[in-house]
Amino acid sequence: MNMTDMPATAETVTTMTSPKSKITAKNVEVFYGDTHAIKDVDVEIEDRNVTAFIGPSGCGKSTFLRCLNRMNDTIDICRVEGRIEIDGEDIYDKKVDPVQLRAKVGMVFQKPNPFPKSIYDNIAYGPRIHGLARSKRDLDDIVEKSLRRGAIWDEVKDRLQEPGTGLSGGQQQRLCIARAIATEPEVLLMDEPCSALDPIATDQVENLIDELRQDYSVVIVTHSMQQAARVSQKTAFFHLGNLVEYGETDQIFTNPQDPRTESYISGRIG
Amino acid sequence: MTDATASTPAAPASGRRQSISLFRQDAHTKRRNAAETRFKAYGLTAVLVGLFFLIVLFGSIISNGLPAFTRTVVELELTLTQEQYEEAESKLLKTGAYRDFFIAAFDRELEERGVEVEYDAAALERILGKIGGNLREFYTANEDRLGQPVDFELSTSSRIDGYFNGRLKREDVRDSRFLMSTDLDLADELYAAGIMKSDFNWNFITGADSGVDNPGGAGIGASVVGSFFMMIVVLVLSLPIGVAASIYLEEFAPKNRWTDLIEVNISNLAAVPSIVFGILGLAVFIQFAGLPQSAPLVGGLVLTLMTLPTIIISTRASLKSVPPSIRDAALGVGASKMQAVFHHVLPLAMPGILTGTIIGLAQALGETAPLLLIGMVGFVARGYPDGFVSGFTEANSAMPAQIYTWAARADASFYEKAWGGIIILLLFLMTMNIIAIVLRRRFERRW
Numbered sequence: 237m238n239m240t241d242m243p244a245t246a247e248t249v250t251t252m253t254s255p256k257s258k259i260t261a262k263n264v265e266v267f268y269g270d271t272h273a274i275k276d277v278d279v280e281i282e283d284r285n286v287t288a289f290i291g292p293s294g295c296g297k298s299t300f301l302r303c304l305n306r307m308n309d310t311i312d313i314c315r316v317e318g319r320i321e322i323d324g325e326d327i328y329d330k331k332v333d334p335v336q337l338r339a340k341v342g343m344v345f346q347k348p349n350p351f352p353k354s355i356y357d358n359i360a361y362g363p364r365i366h367g368l369a370r371s372k373r374d375l376d377d378i379v380e381k382s383l384r385r386g387a388i389w390d391e392v393k394d395r396l397q398e399p400g401t402g403l404s405g406g407q408q409q410r411l412c413i414a415r416a417i418a419t420e421p422e423v424l425l426m427d428e429p430c431s432a433l434d435p436i437a438t439d440q441v442e443n444l445i446d447e448l449r450q451d452y453s454v455v456i457v458t459h460s461m462q463q464a465a466r467v468s469q470k471t472a473f474f475h476l477g478n479l480v481e482y483g484e485t486d487q488i489f490t491n492p493q494d495p496r497t498e499s500y501i502s503g504r505i506g
Numbered sequence: 507m508t509d510a511t512a513s514t515p516a517a518p519a520s521g522r523r524q525s526i527s528l529f530r531q532d533a534h535t536k537r538r539n540a541a542e543t544r545f546k547a548y549g550l551t552a553v554l555v556g557l558f559f560l561i562v563l564f565g566s567i568i569s570n571g572l573p574a575f576t577r578t579v580v581e582l583e584l585t586l587t588q589e590q591y592e593e594a595e596s597k598l599l600k601t602g603a604y605r606d607f608f609i610a611a612f613d614r615e616l617e618e619r620g621v622e623v624e625y626d627a628a629a630l631e632r633i634l635g636k637i638g639g640n641l642r643e644f645y646t647a648n649e650d651r652l653g654q655p656v657d658f659e660l661s662t663s664s665r666i667d668g669y670f671n672g673r674l675k676r677e678d679v680r681d682s683r684f685l686m687s688t689d690l691d692l693a694d695e696l697y698a699a700g701i702m703k704s705d706f707n708w709n710f711i712t713g714a715d716s717g718v719d720n721p722g723g724a725g726i727g728a729s730v731v732g733s734f735f736m737m738i739v740v741l742v743l744s745l746p747i748g749v750a751a752s753i754y755l756e757e758f759a760p761k762n763r764w765t766d767l768i769e770v771n772i773s774n775l776a777a778v779p780s781i782v783f784g785i786l787g788l789a790v791f792i793q794f795a796g797l798p799q800s801a802p803l804v805g806g807l808v809l810t811l812m813t814l815p816t817i818i819i820s821t822r823a824s825l826k827s828v829p830p831s832i833r834d835a836a837l838g839v840g841a842s843k844m845q846a847v848f849h850h851v852l853p854l855a856m857p858g859i860l861t862g863t864i865i866g867l868a869q870a871l872g873e874t875a876p877l878l879l880i881g882m883v884g885f886v887a888r889g890y891p892d893g894f895v896s897g898f899t900e901a902n903s904a905m906p907a908q909i910y911t912w913a914a915r916a917d918a919s920f921y922e923k924a925w926g927g928i929i930i931l932l933l934f935l936m937t938m939n940i941i942a943i944v945l946r947r948r949f950e951r952r953w
Contacts, residue, residue, distance in 0.1 A: 312761055339839075342839065345834055349835040365840065410559065419839055
């Protein structure tokens with residue numbers, strides 16, 4: 237477990253270079269037209285760990301998340317500066333094909349968005365387009381494995397050919413997570429994955445996230461501080477486009493260094 | 507409160523809402539409810555007025571057009587021998603000889619049925635048109651039928667036809683070289699004897715147009731074929747071009763001044779009068795490119811130009827209505843932009859695209875003005891095209907053009923045919939709309 241490796245009294249680790257660092261962001265600036273959405277953000281995201289981005293609405297945490305798999309490319313007016321590296325490779329390099337990047341960095345969205353196809357096809361789509369399965373058997377295996385990892389296999393195994401849109405909200409979101417891991421990514425980005433779910437479904441998804449930590453580097457944006465405290469090992473607090481504080485989750489919630497973090501966590505702002 | 511009379515002592519000076527019983531409506535509520543009731547009444551009236559005109563429209567189309575589907579004919583079995591044929595062909599007045607053969611056969615038929623009527627050759631010609639000419643035309647084209655019994659079905663003149671389908675009243679008949687009132691007596695007797703009868707006019711549905719002097723023989727079939735070939739051209743060209751253009755504009759093109767300009771121009775193009783496309787087609791396709799005049803190919807090209815904006819606009823609208831979350835989902839699992847569009851967005855937009863296309867086609871099917879300019883109006887199609895390719899290149903008419911041609915002809919019987927043609931055209935349009943609805947339902951029900 238990563239938690240136990242860390243010194244309990246760690247200072248902010250913003251500048252600390254961890255040997256397990258998966259994603260390194262340096263001097264990242266994001267502009268939407270004239271709006272300066274992200275201001276000089278440096279962050280190191282560790283492998284096989286859950287990192288939570290918290291902060292009030294409009295603070296830029298979702299924007300920053302979408303930089304990590306270049307989903308912002310689809311927005312014409314969006315401009316990203318600085319350097320983001322995954323395993324030491326600059327993802328904004330001209331040679332990088334964003335499509336290939338997104339296969340490596342999977343994403344789960346705020347609103348469950350299964351394709352209007354069968355449950356099976358929802359999972360099989362990614363492996364199909366990336367050529368991960370050589371035969372129908374392979375594909376069946378991948379689908380089953382992904383659905384099991386998504387903690388939804390038992391609920392849907394008898395109705396794989398039914399539309400994914402017919403599932404409940406929580407099931408849809410777990411289906412989307414299973415779909416994201418079916419392409420065997422290395423990093424999983426989650427943009428407020430539980431905001432459309434009820435507490436029970438949220439609990440299921442959170443348990444799932446905790447399990448996924450074994451194999452993936454998970455980055456989760458959340459509005460709920462309790463959720464960040466429950467699922468993450470590292471927490472980054474964003475405010476007005478700035479990364480105010482980044483560190484061990486325990487330390488952020490019990491002993492924040494920055495007065496802004498403290499006000500947000502104690503409920504005085506945000 | 508502006509209505510002072512309604513709220514006399516109720517409104518206190520303080521401006522605070524006074525508490526009144528819920529069982530009594532206050533003046534404000536009453537006024538609001540009255541306005542709502544009035545508005546509903548206006549709406550209902552508008553719907554009823556629309557419905558009334560719709561009923562009038564369909565009523566008049568059906569009552570005017572139905573007679574075009576029946577015809578009055580004289581059936582007669584006739585055998586012409588080789589010798590009789592040669593004898594007739596050697597005469598100076600050839601058609602006269604044929605007429606005499608016909609009258610001889612007609613007399614035998616009357617005798618067989620035991621009918622006794624007085625008539626002369628002129629009266630028979632007024633009723634049946636140019637008997638001798640028709641007979642000669644048949645035998646010169648089919649010499650092998652000589653010596654065998656042939657069943658002739660001769661359609662009656664438009665006036666006699668009109669007499670039996672109610673267009674012509676006996677009291678309106680003024681004796682002329684076209685019709686004498688005594689001819690009607692003769693026709694009545696022949697009708698009663700069963701020699702003359704009314705039946706369903708299949709020729710109207712399957713046949714080709716006839717000359718101005720033979721309304722009985724006119725049919726819309728050839729122009730239906732012409733319209734069919736035009737629609738093939740329109741579908742094959744406008745669907746792929748329109749869909750490809752919309753996908754590019756909606757999903758791939760950068761949003762800048764140029765694409766804005768293109769967008770505005772496409773919208774404007776949809777509002778350009780169709781006759782403008784007609785003259786463009788005349789100049790470009792016929793005069794410049796040298797394509798054959800009156801051909802369904804050219805008609806189809808012109809109608810493609812006209813239909814494209816409709817298809818592009820409806821396709822873009824249906825692409826826009828696909829939720830962006832689907833695109834995100836596809837991109838999120840590492841699909842390329844094209845894969846996202848073709849695997850996910852396009853299938854979801856399909857019902858809208860199909861509906862737009864079929865509505866565009868239906869519009870093109872009923873379009874007359876551009877056809878005026880490329881020579882598909884006024885052309886008398888004498889028959890079906892020989893084959894599939896010549897169907898595109900051979901001169902033909904189209905349904906609305908044929909209707910226009912008939913409506914412009916003098917004989918009242920053609921007017922009837924025009925209404926009948928409109929019934930056929932409307933049937934086609936309704937079929938296409940039903941197909942659009944069925945396709946949409948089908949695609950939507952999948953998920």
